Amino acid sequence: MTTNVFENVPIDKVQSYWDRRPCNIRHSPVQIGTREYFDQVEQRKYFVEDHIPAFANFSQWQGKRVLEIGCGIGTDTINFARAGALVTAVDISGESLRIALKRSEIYGLQDCITFLQGDSEELSSFVPVMPYDLVYSFGCIHHTPHPWRVIDEIKKYMAPDSELRLMVYSKASYKLFWIMKEDGVWDMSKMDELIAKNSEAQTGCPVTYTYTFDEARELLNGFEILDLHKAHIFTWDIEAYKRYEYKKDANWANVGDARLAELEKELGWHMLIRAKLETTTHAKKSTF
Numbered sequence: 001m002t003t004n005v006f007e008n009v010p011i012d013k014v015q016s017y018w019d020r021r022p023c024n025i026r027h028s029p030v031q032i033g034t035r036e037y038f039d040q041v042e043q044r045k046y047f048v049e050d051h052i053p054a055f056a057n058f059s060q061w062q063g064k065r066v067l068e069i070g071c072g073i074g075t076d077t078i079n080f081a082r083a084g085a086l087v088t089a090v091d092i093s094g095e096s097l098r099i100a101l102k103r104s105e106i107y108g109l110q111d112c113i114t115f116l117q118g119d120s121e122e123l124s125s126f127v128p129v130m131p132y133d134l135v136y137s138f139g140c141i142h143h144t145p146h147p148w149r150v151i152d153e154i155k156k157y158m159a160p161d162s163e164l165r166l167m168v169y170s171k172a173s174y175k176l177f178w179i180m181k182e183d184g185v186w187d188m189s190k191m192d193e194l195i196a197k198n199s200e201a202q203t204g205c206p207v208t209y210t211y212t213f214d215e216a217r218e219l220l221n222g223f224e225i226l227d228l229h230k231a232h233i234f235t236w237d238i239e240a241y242k243r244y245e246y247k248k249d250a251n252w253a254n255v256g257d258a259r260l261a262e263l264e265k266e267l268g269w270h271m272l273i274r275a276k277l278e279t280t281t282h283a284k285k286s287t288f
């Protein structure tokens with residue numbers, strides 16, 4: 001069962017954390033807001049998180065409606081729009097949205113994307129309720145104090161054929177071992193606070209939930225899970241990575257691709273979920 005350890009964190013703290021340093025903002029050293037900057041951000045993101053394009057499968061959503069929750073500076077948002085989707089993209093961070101909007105203008109995609117600022121726990125208070133073909137949320141809802149509220153909101157935007165693609169952090173991961181080793185703390189009762197402190201590029205994230213497979217299934221009550229698996233171990237030397245150089249961390253230098261893929265299934269940091277509403281959930285919704 002998920003422990004709701006972050007449920008008393010004020011949402012303002014979450015917003016100001018992401019405003020201070022939007023996710024992936026340092027993915028390129030060149031001037032923020034230029035085309036070169038955005039090209040480099042995308043290149044780096046899909047290089048180190050190379051499971052994303054296959055998970056999102058952008059081209060599948062051509063001509064479809066996509067609702068993205070927690071778009072950050074918009075790397076995936078742009079790729080949905082580029083593939084021909086009509087996108088509504090939401091984030092609580094005004095600073096992230098400002099950059100994402102600029103990005104859409106640079107690529108001439110602004111007419112395909114509606115950016116809206118707000119707390120996804122209250123999605124229906126600022127995003128008109130209508131069915132979307134895809135509700136997509138990559139790495140967002142584990143950063144909000146009440147992720148289960150977001151899941152309840154998402155249901156309002158789903159028809160029987162709609163799909164949810166969701167990434168939440170997984171609990172048993174190489175990342176957890178790495179964090180515990182770095183901090184020298186192996187007290188498993190401190191796991192949640194240790195992870196939150198170290199989960200992002202900027203230390204001290206106010207909220208970072210993680211999930212076991214069972215907890216993810218519990219979170220997605222009312223959904224039929226189509227696929228659920230772990231992916232992504234960060235295997236790069238961090239100091240070199242900060243210099244925009246890619247050298248394998250010594251712990252991974254002698255691990256081949258096939259072995260890495262096996263380990264990612266067990267110890268990956270990203271839990272990737274594809275789901276649809278259960279038929280009964282949809283029937284219940286339509287009786288309102």
Ligand SMILES: C[S@@+](CC[C@H](N)C(=O)[O-])C[C@H]1O[C@@H](n2cnc3c(N)ncnc32)[C@H](O)[C@@H]1O
Nearest residue numbers: 018023070071072091092093119120138140144
């Ligand atoms: C780790 S970033 C991921 C951004 C983007 N999906 C990506 O993969 O680059 C998490 C994002 O979730 C947003 N976020 C956190 N809590 C939120 C909430 N309650 N409502 C809307 N957005 C939220 C943050 O502002 C941040 O941009």
